[in-house]
Amino acid sequence: MTITFNHTIIAAKDRQHSADFLATLFGLPEPTPWGPFTTVELDEGVQLHFAEPPVDEIQIQHYAFLVDDEAFDRIYARILDGAIAHWADPQMRLPGEINTNHGGRGVYFSDPAGHAMEIIARPYGSAE
Known part of the structure; x- marks a missing residue:
């Protein structure tokens, strides 16, 4: 299996x-x-x-999604069109930018519950 x-x-x-x-x-x-x-x-x-969940506070989690280049373009366009705050880094020090880590592109944003979401076009560990 x-x-x-x-x-x-x-x-x-x-x-x-x-x-x-x-x-x-x-x-x-x-x-x-x-x-x-x-x-x-x-x-x-x-x-x-x-x-x-039956709690007052939600523990923030991180979710990363591997997408192809075309999906990245479509999703990033929706982020821009929706004026969704986004960052090139998980520390949120590079607002309004994407990164080019691992030979691809990546971006971080928050969902409505505050979870740290990420889309990447190359998996971590890929050649840069």
Whole structure:
């Protein structure tokens, strides 16, 4: 048996809003409800289940998505069109920029719950 990633649960203040944000930004199909979750489906059946935990504060997590160059262009255009704050670095010291790490491009932004999201066009460890 091979090991592949199947799904994760992402805490959200408003699960539908967070799921809609990511699906729209990434150009994915409309999120679907499933029990206590609102689900965004990525390629190869990978699912992101957005849920509203019974807590006052959400622990911020980091999620990185590997995309091809064309998808990067489309997503980054939506970031710019939506005036979404973004940075070239995870420390948020380079606002409004992208990076060219690992021979590709990358950008960081926050989702509605405050999670640190990243899109990269080359995996870490690639030749620069």
